Amino acid sequence: xxxxxxxxxxxxxxxxxxxxxxxxxxxxxxxxxxxxxxxxxxxxxxxxxxxxxxxxxxxxxxxxxxxxxxxxxxxxxxxxxxxxxxxxxxxxxxxxxxxxxxxxxxxxxxxxxxxxxxxxxxxxxxxxxxxxxxxxxxxxxxxxxxxxxxxxxxxxxxxxxxxxxxxxxxxxxxxxxxxxxxxxxxxxxxxxxxxxxxxxxxxxxxxxxxxxxxxxxxxxxxxxxxx
Numbered sequence: 337x338x339x340x341x342x343x344x345x346x347x348x349x350x351x352x353x354x355x356x357x358x359x360x361x362x363x364x365x366x367x368x369x370x371x372x373x374x375x376x377x378x379x380x381x382x383x384x385x386x387x388x389x390x391x392x393x394x395x396x397x398x399x400x401x402x403x404x405x406x407x408x409x410x411x412x413x414x415x416x417x418x419x420x421x422x423x424x425x426x427x428x429x430x431x432x433x434x435x436x437x438x439x440x441x442x443x444x445x446x447x448x449x450x451x452x453x454x455x456x457x458x459x460x461x462x463x464x465x466x467x468x469x470x471x472x473x474x475x476x477x478x479x480x481x482x483x484x485x486x487x488x489x490x491x492x493x494x495x496x497x498x499x500x501x502x503x504x505x506x507x508x509x510x511x512x513x514x515x516x517x518x519x520x521x522x523x524x525x526x527x528x529x530x531x532x533x534x535x536x537x538x539x540x541x542x543x544x545x546x547x548x549x550x551x552x553x554x555x556x557x558x559x560x561x562x563x
Contacts, residue, residue: 420544422450422451423544423547423548425446425450426443426446426447426450426548427547427548427551429442429446430442430443430446430548430551430552430555431551431555433555435467435559436467436468436469436470436556436559436561437467437468437469439458439469439552439555439556440457440458440467440469440470441469443456443457443458443526443548443552444456444457447528451528452530453528453529453530453531453535454500454503454506454507454529454530454531455500455503455507455527455528455529456526456527456528456529457470457471457499457500457526457527458470458471458515458524458525458526458527458552458556459471459472459473459477459498459499459524459525459526459527460472460473460517460522460523460524461473461474461475461476461477461478461522461523461524462474462475463475463522464522464561465561466561467556467561470524471498471499471501473498473524473525477498478514478523478524478525479523481494481496481499481512481525482494482512482514482525486514487513487514487546488511488512488513488514488542488545488546489510489511489512490509490510490511490512490536490537490538490540490542491509491510491536491537491538492508492509492510492533494509494510494511494512494527494536495507495508495509495510495529496510496512496527499512499525499527499529500527500529503529504529506529506531507529507530507531508530508531508532508533508535509529509530509532509533509534509535509536509537510527510528510529510530510536511527511528511536511542511545512525512526512527512528513525513526513527513542513545513546513549514549515549515552515553516553517553517556517557518557518560518561526545526548526549526552528545
């Protein structure tokens with residue numbers, strides 16, 4: 337036979353026997369803090385065991401955990417939103433550049449002012465004239481820095497003196513992205529340098545800096561490179 341509680345008769349008999357045993361030894365149980373703690377109980381007075389605090393403690397811990405997760409998600413979403421807004425502002429400024437030198441200047445200044453970076457630069461291999469204000473790379477320099485098949489390189493390995501000059505001493509991590517300019521597809525790089533070791537890391541997404549690099553490509557192609 338099964339009772340309303342779901343216990344069969346043998347189970348019910350065992351439970352009643354256990355209950356009588358617990359009641360008989362209630363004083364010993366009350367004097368055993370380790371047992372009370374294991375059961376999630378708290379002694380309120382000499383003859384009263386309170387279930388409330390243990391249950392509330394568990395609920396509170398869960399609520400705090402859920403709050404922390406929600407707060408982290410909100411902070412991440414806000415940071416991403418702010419970064420996108422700043423990136424769009426940077427792109428608009430680049431599109432207002434008047435020439436190649438102004439494009440390089442705007443990229444550097446906007447990157448420092450909007451993102452707190454140390455420097456940003458545009459570099460081009462010297463297979464033909466290099467615009468004023470851009471960095472000059474030897475032939476094959478792009479492949480040497482990011483690899484023959486690489487499109488981007490993020491992290492401390494991307495810090496390169498030829499891209500940042502004297503600022504290299506203050507740069508701890510960098511993002512370097514491949515670009516190809518004009519009809520002949522001249523190879524070049526757009527580089528961003530951070531003073532933070534974690535400013536750019538290999539496991540970080542490169543979508544925003546890649547977007548800026550594409551803007552640099554499109555804007556730079558407005559003007560020919562004068563010899």
